[in-house]
Amino acid sequence: MAAVEPVGSPGGDCGSADVAALIPLVRRIVASRVPDPATADDLVQETLTRVLAAAGRVEPGMLEPYAIVTARNVVTSMWRDQDRQRRHQHRVVDLRPPEAPDEDVLAREDRAAVAEALTRLSDRERATLLAHEVSGQDTRSLAAELGSTAGAVAAQLNRTRARLRVEYLLVSERVEPPTERCRPVLLAISSGDRRRQREVDAARHLLECGLCARLSEPLVGRGRSRDDAVRVAVRTDADVVAARQAAREVATRLGFSTTDVTLIATAVSEITRNIVRFADSGEVVVTELQEPRRGISIVARDAGPGIPDVDQALQDGYSTYHGLGLGLPGARRLMDEFAVVSETGRGTTVTMTKWRGEG
């Protein structure tokens, strides 16, 4: 996968100004492949550094193509980078068509593989996944349509994504698993389900099966964080109740005591109400945590006016009856970890975590 290294005439007058002009293009290429903004930023930086370093060697007209190739290489090398495996997900879940006109064969193959992998899902799985990922329908409204619960839909989506990742890899490698056990093992690894992995004795199979050993590499460490999330769009009063019920459901599934479940639901109620009150809309994302131990994470974000003085709003003694009345100190007492990030005029994100007690 060695990139074509265009070698230009030395001493060209391409300066940093030309490289700066490439930023939007590089951003677009990277963003189309890397959904996580922080990672994308890193990669854009890296790409620009490389381009800048090579700028003197590149022919003036070739700078743009060079940047495109470099950006793609940077992204590809990240994919290979073990440490960044987790951020790999977009390869499978990013169903947006590539935007840059220069996206080449790789992208087309990618899409073909995803399309092929999609056909291997059941109709229902495919429909739900596409509704969620492409149309952006949230788990709660999907649940309402399917006569299920948001938690169950999220769990099903996780399984579907896990399957899709496995099928995608099989399609793109153009292989069929040699044994009956391969798919279950790959699936268990893809979904990050430790119990299932033990049940199918995944570790042993990976020792015996070369194909699975190879395919499992990009799958390891996936199926975490965003995969286990239940999302509730928040707009109205009723959504406050829906958000806390979703949290209640996930917390119960995680084995929290009824007391803790109530504490969590109450905290969610408090922070979700702020979205309805102060911002037009927002969302609450409830995530199961497995590492470093079992717990629940709740992120409530909005694009509202923001909180001018977060420290003040968090101060204990700012009771809910008086003062700012955001209920933040109260909610903080109910949880183990609590963080508020807010920018005036841009919005607020409250992140809170509760860990499961031992035993």
Added chain:
Amino acid sequence: MTRHEDPSATVAPTDVRHELDGEALLPQLVAHLREHRTRLRQEWVGRIQEAHLLQAMTAQEMSAETTLVYDNYVEVLETGSVEALQHYARDLSERIIPRGVETHEVVGIVLLLRDVLARSLFEKYQRDFALLNRVLDAYEPAANRIANTVAVSFVEERERVIRQQQDSIRELSTPVLPVRERLLILPIIGVLDRERARQLTVQLLGGIRTHRAKVVVVDITGVPDVDESVANHLVRTVDASRLMGASVIITGLSPEIAQTLVTIGVDLSKMNTIGDLQGGLEEAERLLGYAVSRDDGNGGP
């Protein structure tokens, strides 16, 4: 500690030996019991099974334990060292108490062994009545002392285990005690940190509902270092109980500490504090006697 005050422990090892007369009966006797070890042990196991003792043990465990007990037993007869047996008895107790073996079973099997061995001695020496008498005179006191030692060690060990369990139970949960209808006592003993306060409160709230309590007496006599944070935990406990319709009386808070708490700014006004448990119970009775009287502050504006 009590272990060392046990009379059998203070008996000098030579005392056991002293019971046997000087005619070198002891080595003979021990040699006999060693020689017939397998048969005698099996006979003993048979008797244990007949008596339905040690049923919590598997056949393998039984075999292993009886072999050990048998060998120890004979060794004690030989050396006269009760200490070795005591040590073994404690060790045995530690292992089998968790499996629910009862005192009578342990005493039972040791007495059975004593009898099995006595019978075998009888068989061996029955033709010489005088010798038999001397053998039994030597054997019986020693055997009884062994049985005694095992029993005492077992009981002590059992008590220790129970005490330990009680301690850990107390650590884990303080009992919510229903004293009489509608009245609960929650004696808190030990350090009251945030986690424990939460635990106690949750437990108490459940108790209030289960027992339909109207009044709860929380006795904190056993809480060391009642400081601001402890007081704040208690305030929350009181508030939560009130939400479930129960009044809380705190007892065991000394006037000095109460004064100190108020000085550093803890609001004790919501807490009904009474010096001692007796006074607290009387106050509780009074509240319940009026049955319908409410604590103040709930009334008019």
Added chain:
Amino acid sequence: MNGGPRLFSILRQGPYLIASIHTALDDSQLVRFQQDLVERIGSDRARGVVIDVAALDVLDSFASRTLRDIGEMARLRGAVTVIVGIQPDVAFAMVELGMDTGRVVTALDLEEGLAELDSCLAAPPAPRT
């Protein structure tokens, strides 16, 4: 708001009103409950109100405040309010959150609540000791 199943009911029993909340209410439903109940206290000239919240799995700051407000408004209209049925976990969470029901009396359940009302209305409140 009137469509669908009733989320709460307000029944008259002698001089008292018994208001039961049947399911989790959102904020606007709680406000509606408050309005309806306060209105009924006036129209029925009720002397006492029992609010049964046993069906609520969460009493957050808004719900707590609403219950408090109802109690205050009822008081202004000459009625005593008793809140009953707060579940142990809910009571615990309320306290951790830093909420309470203010001066509004609480009781274990409906039966206790009615007994509480009887005693409140039979005797003037005991003087503070």
